[in-house]
Amino acid sequence: MSKGLTTAPFTLELRAQCHWDWKVAFYLYGAGSSAGLIFLELLLRRWDVIDEATALWGMWIGLVLALVSLAFLFTHLGPSARWRFLYVFRKPASSWIARGAFIVTVLVLLRILILLPSVPGFTGLPWGEETNGGALLRAGAMLFAFAFMAYSGLVLSSWNSIAFWNTPLLPILYVAYSFLAGLGALPLVVLATHGGEKMGAVGSILWPSLLLLLALNGFLLLIYIWGMATATVAARESVRRLVSGSQRGSFWIGVVGVGLVLPFVMIGLAAGQELANNPATTLWLATGCGAIQIGGFLLRDSFLRVGIYGYPV
């Protein structure tokens, strides 16, 4: 099927955009979460909360996630036409997509540069963790990571064609969700690199922060939906489809239940336990962190699906 509202009947009614699908949602989630992960692990490494091995592994995982997200975005481009993808950088003065392409490219390059000294054969490169060059690269990576998190919301909010997206709260919500997914991924990285025994050491910082971020994201989501429920006709229709229409399952079960309530309860209950000696509690926490990732993706996906155009006339 051709893309666009091609099967729409010739009647005047509110229509949802249908061409930006789950691939774009995965890109916004994957690259955003990856940016959140790198930002937080550089910050926490700076504060000596996590060790170098965790930071490096997190960076590798984040890099792979960003590249996979970009691969999804590539397949979303037009068949045949997608091979001219380098044209995407041509109009940064007016297009948020072009700006995002610049940001994500620089971020990937910075990550590769930061990771290179840890690769056998490149260990002598003069921008290791303790050098000025390394500090500069890390500062640049944090800057571009934050820029990408904001971009993932700005690209949608910049268009006034779809009222549900056209609000300054969307970039704020997406930044908050990127931080949440990044922070939720960090315990999984710790678990993968050190097993359960290290979880207790980092937990004193991570668990309260995660609970706080979960509560903050829930609050932002509530404000967002509430605000849109009193906005234009198209925005109200978006809210209707989200909370009681076609996307209600994805929203209530996925975004709210799995993405916010479940991890809040699991982390809240498990955080007080002795983690090092209790594999079951560690598993609880890991499950909670995994649930955050599912909620993060479903938020982007359902928000894209309920993007309703206003009446064209």
Add this chain to the structure above:
Amino acid sequence: MARWGFTVDLERCVGCMGCVIACKAENGTPPSIHWMKVVEKEEGEYPYAKRTFTPLRCNHCADAPCARSCPTGAIVKRPDGIVVIDQDVCIGVMACMSACPYYVPYRWDGEDGYYGEEKVPYETVKYAAFKKGTAQKCHFCYHRIDEGRPPACVESCPADALNYGDLEDPESRINELLRQKNHFRPREELGTNPSLFYLTGKGGGKVGGGK
């Protein structure tokens, strides 16, 4: 330099879809892609219910959101105000489709023709003008405009509901209509500055609509 504009007289449109077919015949757009549409709406209740018809097409906005959103610069505005897509530059991001409040652009991914995979000679010739995976939309029949002929939809309209002309020329037919009839532009509040005017009845108005 001319700035081409378009008027749609909502009192005259009878919903015959002649413009839709004329556009398809002229430009050979693939199945399910309609550069010109006439949407219907039911208004009122029995026994006073009526159907209204609203022709929709690209408004060739002066501040086109599709062009602003396009990262590749594939969507460009000609000096005469016609917004066209350079299919050699488009990569099929579909940002224009999200950004356009009139949901005008489409992307053709090289699907079958009207009669299945094997295309009839007409389709083979016409589809050759479209690059697979790129966006497409109404281009104001610029090939006809450049030859001094009206767009196909205007030429085909039996009710004289569609008109076009130079907005910069005070004596043009389109400005005459705008002086004679009340009019509005679609979603003007969004700041797109469309070049299309809907005429709604007698009464006149300022030349150039919202200026």
